[in-house]
Amino acid sequence: xxxxxxxxxxxxxxxxxxxxxxxxxxxxxxxxxxxxxxxxxxxxxxxxxxxxxxxxxxxxxxxxxxxxxxxxxxxxxxxxxxxxxxxxxxxxxxxxxxxxxxxxxxxxxxxxxxxxxxxxxxxxxxxxxxxxxxxxxxxxxxxxxxxxxxxxxxxxxxxxxxxxxxxxxxxxxxxxxxxxxxxxxxxxxxxxxxxxxxxxxxxxxxxxxxxxxxxxxxxxxxxxxxxxxxxxxxxxxxxxxxxxx
Numbered sequence: 001x002x003x004x005x006x007x008x009x010x011x012x013x014x015x016x017x018x019x020x021x022x023x024x025x026x027x028x029x030x031x032x033x034x035x036x037x038x039x040x041x042x043x044x045x046x047x048x049x050x051x052x053x054x055x056x057x058x059x060x061x062x063x064x065x066x067x068x069x070x071x072x073x074x075x076x077x078x079x080x081x082x083x084x085x086x087x088x089x090x091x092x093x094x095x096x097x098x099x100x101x102x103x104x105x106x107x108x109x110x111x112x113x114x115x116x117x118x119x120x121x122x123x124x125x126x127x128x129x130x131x132x133x134x135x136x137x138x139x140x141x142x143x144x145x146x147x148x149x150x151x152x153x154x155x156x157x158x159x160x161x162x163x164x165x166x167x168x169x170x171x172x173x174x175x176x177x178x179x180x181x182x183x184x185x186x187x188x189x190x191x192x193x194x195x196x197x198x199x200x201x202x203x204x205x206x207x208x209x210x211x212x213x214x215x216x217x218x219x220x221x222x223x224x225x226x227x228x229x230x231x232x233x234x235x236x237x238x239x240x241x242x243x244x245x
Contacts, residue, residue, distance in 0.1 A: 001041055004031050009053050020055060021062035028063065032072055032083055036106025039085040040149040043073070046081075074237065085146050085238045097174035097184075098154075102146055109171070110145035114203075116166040125157060128216060129229045138163040140173070143203050146238070150204045153233040162227060177227075185222040191215040191241065200233050211236045 011027045018026070032038060043049065046064070050057040064081060067073045075081045087101060102109035119139050126133040138158040143150045156173070162182060163169065169176055174184060194214045201208040213234040219227045 001038065001043070004028075004035065004038065005044070005049065005052050007031060012053065012055075021059045022066070024053070024055070024059060024063035025066040028067060029070070029072060032067075037108065037147060038083050039107055040147045041083055043081040043083070085149065085151065087146065087151065087239050097172060098144055098152075099172035099175065107146045108148070110148065111171065112143040112145060112150070113141075114143065115139055115141035116169065118160060118164075118166065121157060125229070129157060129218075129226070131226055132157065132159065132229075136160050138166045140166060140169070150206075151235050151238045153200055153203050154230060155232075156228050156230045158228045159226065173228075182227065183221060184219045184227055186220040186224070188218040188220075189215055193236070194233075196233070204233070204235060206235065213239055213241065 008024070008027050008031060011030075012023060016023050043064075044052070046057050046060045049060045053060070064073060064075065068075055072084055073081055074084050085107075087098075087105065099109040117139050118136055121129065121132045121135055121137045137160055140154075140156040140158070140163075142154055144152040144154055158173075162177070163173070177183070192214055194212050196204070196206060196208055196210045196212045198208045200212070201210065213236050215230075215232055215234070217228075217230040217232065219230070221227055
């Protein structure tokens with residue numbers, strides 16, 4: 001972040017006829033767009049930015065307002081100002097999974113593992129996956145991270161033969177499958193908006209009651225064999241779901 005503001009200060013020294021706050025907003029927008037790894041990071045306080053750039057705090061405030069209106073930053077009283085994170089999550093069959101999407105956007109994908117185990121499929125899940133009722137399955141539960149920030153809580157049930165030793169999985173399930181010739185081809189997804197419950201809020205580092213996107217996903221291979229069933233709680237301020245014909 002210090003490097004960003006050093007570059008901003010140097011760029012603002014160039015002559016311009018635009019109002020100072022508009023110059024600052026445009027330069028910050030350019031810097032944010034050029035460095036996707038900054039997504040999710042916090043700006044210094046307005047007073048600190050003003051001192052660092054040798055401009056008025058009013059100029060900083062007006063510039064940040066323009067960035068907020070464009071959705072480039074999020075300002076929360078008592079929390080601070082952070083650069084927005086967005087994940088364009090496609091529901092197309094060709095979509096290659098969370099890790100691939102984050103890397104394509106220039107971010108760093110990560111996990112905080114909560115469970116990697118084999119177990120018998122719970123009865124309350126079996127109604128959504130009748131083909132696996134009563135069978136032992138692999139269960140993965142993890143918090144997904146972009147640039148170190150929690151963005152979704154994901155629980156996945158997989159036929160045991162497709163991931164018999166879940167403890168060896170560190171990052172991308174789809175990459176693990178691709179290396180073994182297992183290729184997801186089709187998806188069936190149901191999405192609804194819900195209010196975040198306390199435990200999920202704690203794991204995602206957000207306020208209880210914040211709106212989430214909750215979706216259930218069945219993934220199949222080309223022969224219509226079930227590969228996974230997922231239940232995912234997604235932060236609505238980060239995920240943008242894309243649906244194509």
